[in-house]
Each structure stands twice: as C-alpha cells, then as structure tokens.
Amino acid sequence: MSANRRTPLYQWHVDHKARMVPFGGWDxxxxxxxxxxxxxxxxxxAGVFDISHMARVSFGGPDALTLLETVFTNSVAxxxxxxxxxxxxxxxxxxxxxxILVYRWPYGFAAVINASNREKILAWLDVHRAGxxxxxxxxxxxxxxxxxxxxxxxxxxxxxxxxxxxxxKYYYATPTRYxxxxxxxxxxxxxxxxxxxxxxPNALGVALWEELIAKGAVPCGLGARxxxxxxxxxxxxxxxxxxxxxPIHAGLAWAVKLDKGEFVGREAIRRAAADTARPVRVGLExxxxxxxxxxxxxxxxxxxxxxxxxxxxxPWLDKSLAMGYVSPQFAAPGTRLSVDVRGSALDxxxxxxxxxxxx
Amino acid sequence: MSNPSDLRYAPTHEWAKLDGDVVxxxxxxxxxxxxxxxxxxxxxxxxxxxxxxxxxxxxxxxxSTSDLYAPVAGTIVERNDPLVDDGKRKGxxxxxxxxxFGAGWMVKIKLAPGATLDHLLTSAQYDExxxxxxx
Numbered sequence: 001m002s003a004n005r006r007t008p009l010y011q012w013h014v015d016h017k018a019r020m021v022p023f024g025g026w027d028x029x030x031x032x033x034x035x036x037x038x039x040x041x042x043x044x045x046a047g048v049f050d051i052s053h054m055a056r057v058s059f060g061g062p063d064a065l066t067l068l069e070t071v072f073t074n075s076v077a078x079x080x081x082x083x084x085x086x087x088x089x090x091x092x093x094x095x096x097x098x099x100i101l102v103y104r105w106p107y108g109f110a111a112v113i114n115a116s117n118r119e120k121i122l123a124w125l126d127v128h129r130a131g132x133x134x135x136x137x138x139x140x141x142x143x144x145x146x147x148x149x150x151x152x153x154x155x156x157x158x159x160x161x162x163x164x165x166x167x168x169k170y171y172y173a174t175p176t177r178y179x180x181x182x183x184x185x186x187x188x189x190x191x192x193x194x195x196x197x198x199x200x201p202n203a204l205g206v207a208l209w210e211e212l213i214a215k216g217a218v219p220c221g222l223g224a225r226x227x228x229x230x231x232x233x234x235x236x237x238x239x240x241x242x243x244x245x246x247p248i249h250a251g252l253a254w255a256v257k258l259d260k261g262e263f264v265g266r267e268a269i270r271r272a273a274a275d276t277a278r279p280v281r282v283g284l285e286x287x288x289x290x291x292x293x294x295x296x297x298x299x300x301x302x303x304x305x306x307x308x309x310x311x312x313x314x315p316w317l318d319k320s321l322a323m324g325y326v327s328p329q330f331a332a333p334g335t336r337l338s339v340d341v342r343g344s345a346l347d348x349x350x351x352x353x354x355x356x357x358x359x
Numbered sequence: 360m361s362n363p364s365d366l367r368y369a370p371t372h373e374w375a376k377l378d379g380d381v382v383x384x385x386x387x388x389x390x391x392x393x394x395x396x397x398x399x400x401x402x403x404x405x406x407x408x409x410x411x412x413x414x415x416x417x418x419x420x421x422x423s424t425s426d427l428y429a430p431v432a433g434t435i436v437e438r439n440d441p442l443v444d445d446g447k448r449k450g451x452x453x454x455x456x457x458x459x460f461g462a463g464w465m466v467k468i469k470l471a472p473g474a475t476l477d478h479l480l481t482s483a484q485y486d487e488x489x490x491x492x493x494x
Contacts, residue, residue: 223395290419313399342424
C-alpha cells in the first residue's frame, strides 16, 4: 500500500486508466494514452496536467516583501501587482534549495514550490521569518492546480472564467471566478508553450479538469511534462538543480539580481560568478535514438568532462536530447563530445539551449 | 491484463514459448505498461549463444531504459529485425507496444542440448509475482 498523498483528481486518473507513479510524496499519473501522443498534443493543440502536487503558499503581513526579498534571488520589490516571477531559493553557499515562482498581489504574495521541496522550503521560510511580521499559509491541500498548455489553450479557456484571461500577459496572473467561486489563473507553464495554470478550491477540481478535457485538452501525465520541459530546456530540481549547484553555472543568471540588495547566498553567488572553472549546464544532441540518462558520463576523447542530468528521446523534435554539466572549455555549441550510455559511447554535440522554442 | 497460459515467464518479465526445440521470446504486456511505449530496441544478433539471465538486449521508452535477459539457454536463430535499431537502420518497436505477446516477439532461440523451460514461471506463478509486487 502506498502512503503517498493523492490529489483531488486521483480517482479520475485511476478511472481513466492512468499509470500512477510515486512522485515527490504523491501518487501522480505518469501517462494516460502515452507520453509520445500527449507530448505532441501539447505542441500542436492543448494538453491538461494535474499539478496539484506543487506546493502553494501565501504570504501576508507587513514584512512579507522583505522575507521574500531575503530568500529569493530575483527581485520582488520591482514586481507589479499580478506579476509572476521565476527565481531561486539558495543557501548561504549559493547552492540551490529550490526554483520557485513568486506571485505579487495587491494584498500580499504567493509562491509555487516544487512538491519534493515543500517541507524543506517551509522550514527555510520559518527560519528566515524570525522577528518579522509575516503570515505564511500553506494552501497546497486546499486547492487543486491544473495546467492547460499548448497553442489552443487561449481559445479553450475562453468563457470559462468571470474575467477574460486571454488578456493576461505572459507571467502575469489574476484572481477571477470559476463557477462563481474565487480562483487564480496565471499565464505560466512548464512546457515551452503558451498556456495557463489554474488554482481552484478542491471542490471544483474535477469540474475544472473535466471541462478542459470536454473542450478538447488532452490529459497528460508527468511523463510528457518531463519530456516537454526537457525539450524546452527548463531545469528540473533534483536533476539540473540541487544544493551543490549555483544559479550562474546552472544558466540562470537572468533570475538572480545581485544588485537588488542583500539576500541569502548573494556573496557566494557573486564569488561563483567569477569562478570560470566550475561545470556549466549545456544542451547535448545525441546521434541516434538512444537516450542518455541522468548520471551518464560525458567525455571529450578519453577525458571525462561532465555528467548528464536529464535525457530522453524527445517526441516533438524526434531527437535524443540531454542536459548536463560540462567543464566550461567544452561548453561551446558545436563542441563534439561523447556520452557513455551503458557502455556504449554515443556521439553527441553541444547545441544552444533551448532545444525547442515556440514560434 | 491476462498472461497467456501457454507461455512460460522469467521473473524479469520476458516470456518464452516452446515450439519443437525453438523458443520464441518477448516481453510481457505488464513490462511494457511499466516501461511506457517503447522508442528503441537493441537485440543481440543471430548466432549469439546465451545462458539464462544473459543480457539479450536493451529496450527504451521516453521515460526509462531497461535491460532484457535471455530466459533460456541456447543460440539466437532468428531476430524480429524490423523492430530493431542496429545503428544502420532505424527500427520501429511499436509492435512491442501493441502486441507484446504476438507481433512484438523479439528473438527465437534454439535450445542448447538438454536445456528446458522448467526453471521458468507458469502463467499462474507469474500472475502471483505481479500480485505480490502490488500490481
């Protein structure tokens, strides 16, 4: 018996023959019809994902802004109401504890945190709130979160909410109403496509999910979510990101504002930025159809120069793609390398990231 | 999912079907469900001599990579080549997904002298294994 948590859509997934797997302490659907068709549906039309396992936390009180500025690498003070911003939570050594989204509201803030890091980040926030007047509320278990992603997303959600969410700019969110009940819709996602992420009270989770599917969105599991984010070269915590990696070498310097004022890890990240010897994140295109997997060694001739952090045959581009860390002298696009896949040395080339960018 | 009763099974999810002294080998529907749809298949060439448990090949999906093992002792006498990627030709392993117990067969192994299928699981025993693994 599994002791994992179940989202409000769990029974729907099981009833619709999803293959369920444990992920970050939850039982989640890895696929319904198949990773390939689900992935292609998102690139060509629209797919819908249960992402209720992601942790959702709200922040209120006069010191919410300073707490977030302290623990988040990106700037919060410069955010407009309704804006969403990606950034990292780092430790004092500049190692990444999580990558999160911060939402700014007229009345406070919210954050979406990786499922597997929920308890760690809540504890981290608890440490840093000491002496500050800030209320932190974990809303993960009260709300259902669904992502609708793909070029047809805008048309698909038309008329579903009290407000016209098609007017949302990318990385903006709005409180609105679904079936006369308050909810939040944001123009965000983790697939490389246009789309929305919607948070509703649990009582409306199944209704929202079924309405999106009735309007043509294809139910997609975490398998397609992983191949989509890989193709779009988005890092995944536990693979590209962990507490031994700093944001600069992870290729996320754009999400770090060293000049915004003091924050945890700032001095270490500043030092790391000047360190030109550390391995950096790169994209690899591998010859043939075999997938490189996490942990595969990357070589230049006879020399080990790095390690794969994620890899798969990618359904849309139909290429074997991988991300990994290599020594900086081997990181330039065009560099020829090889990847050891279970004893076979596969030819690979460094290519610019992202592998896939929507038109 | 039903596992045909005329086949024998390895605990590592290969099936074996005896016909004279030739054993047809594939992987079970359960294995494919766990793997998710196959994207790549590599198999040892015709002529390869195998002992039970020897590596027979590799199967990959978008999600994961698994080794395949020989269920019986013998020599590969035939390979389902259209499924196989051998570096020169791009195979299509889709039949493994669609008909794992039929068109998705992988190799035929001529039993070594004295070799049998007796060490393999019956369908009832294999069903029991899947049940005990919580499936």
